Amino acid sequence: MTKIELVLTNAAGLHARPAAQFVQKASSYASKVTLLAGTKTADAKSILAIMGLGLGQGTKIELTADGPDETACLAGLQALVESNFGEG
Amino acid sequence: MVGIVVVSHSAKVAEGICELAGQMAAPGQKIIAAGGIADGGIGTDAFKIQAAIEEANTGDGVLVMVDLGSAVMSAELAIDMLVDELKDRVAIADAPILEGTVAAVVDASIGQPLVSVAATAAGARELRKR
Numbered sequence: 001m002t003k004i005e006l007v008l009t010n011a012a013g014l015h016a017r018p019a020a021q022f023v024q025k026a027s028s029y030a031s032k033v034t035l036l037a038g039t040k041t042a043d044a045k046s047i048l049a050i051m052g053l054g055l056g057q058g059t060k061i062e063l064t065a066d067g068p069d070e071t072a073c074l075a076g077l078q079a080l081v082e083s084n085f086g087e088g
Numbered sequence: 089m090v091g092i093v094v095v096s097h098s099a100k101v102a103e104g105i106c107e108l109a110g111q112m113a114a115p116g117q118k119i120i121a122a123g124g125i126a127d128g129g130i131g132t133d134a135f136k137i138q139a140a141i142e143e144a145n146t147g148d149g150v151l152v153m154v155d156l157g158s159a160v161m162s163a164e165l166a167i168d169m170l171v172d173e174l175k176d177r178v179a180i181a182d183a184p185i186l187e188g189t190v191a192a193v194v195d196a197s198i199g200q201p202l203v204s205v206a207a208t209a210a211g212a213r214e215l216r217k218r
Contacts, residue, residue, distance in 0.1 A: 016111075016112070016190070017111050017112060020112035020190070020193075020194045020197075021112075023194055024114060024194065027198035027199075045198070046208075047190075047191050047194040047208065048191055048208060048211045048214070051215060052214070052216075054216075054218070
């Protein structure tokens with residue numbers, strides 16, 4: 001099991017298109033991925049769970065991955081978040 | 089990937105939802121609009137929906153999103169007109185059309201089966217605005 005902490009720096013936060021990109025990226029790995037924000041947790045592969053959190057810009061999140069590709073999985077998600085989801 | 093068909097009384101609504109949901113789709117994800125009636129007026133057209141379902145199917149089945157009232161009946165009629173082997177792999181979502189379509193497209197794009205995509209669409213009912 002591996003964990004990382006990230007901050008959502010893109011303007012939209014984890015809504016709509018970024019949420020969809022996040023879920024699709026998480027789903028491309030075999031590992032189970034969980035997102036923790038404050039006291040709320042969500043399955044990172046569930047669009048409803050991620051959209052339901054409604055996380056805005058500046059939110060600190062902790063990602064936990066557990067599985068055969070957990071390191072690559074967290075690196076992939078980190079790169080996506082740090083690229084601001086391509087928002088520019 | 090499960091294909092998605094968007095049925096609305098308005099062609100513009102159906103096309104607009106497809107345009108928006110398309111932003112969340114993986115390459116190759118089918119999202120087909122079936123809005124309005126043949127002359128471009130407001131209504132739903134079972135033949136148009138049938139053609140959309142056939143176009144949306146890539147082998148994993150199709151989820152049909154509907155707006156109000158008779159859209160459900162037209163969609164049911166369209167499904168009745170399909171060949172039997174496709175008929176069994178099509179479902180109508182009991183879901184809000186916009187949020188449901190967006191959620192369904194994401195789930196379909198990650199390769200989830202029809203039963204899961206339909207459940208995700210229905211779950212969009214619980215999404216709060218704030």
